Amino acid sequence: RIGTGEQGSESTLELDPVTRAEGERLRRLLLDRAATAPAGGxxxxxxxxxxxxxxxxxxxxSFVAPML
Structure with a gap:
């Protein structure tokens, strides 16, 4: 569990781990999708x-504005 940094409530972020095999499957899926993306803008x-x-x-x- 990770605290969200809020002082007003008990909000937390819970990370659910995946198995190594599932992580490798997701990695292949994402890399394959990037390789088949259309080229040329x-x-x-x-x-x-x-x-x-x-x-x-x-x-x-952007350089002049801070000097004003």
Whole structure:
């Protein structure tokens, strides 16, 4: 059991372990899915982020803002 850090209640997080065999099966499943993902910037399910080069123009602002 892991405490959540809250002071107001008795919230805890309980981790349920898996067997080594189940862990290996999950590992193979996840690695196989990554290997079969489409290449070349095509959107696919599970994509977390895409770098948009247009955002680079805002980089100088991130250095100037703390000095204001």
């Amino acid at each position: 095509a959107h696919h399910e599970g994509e977390l982020a895409v770098l948009d080069p247009r955002w680079i123009r805002y980089a100088p602002v």
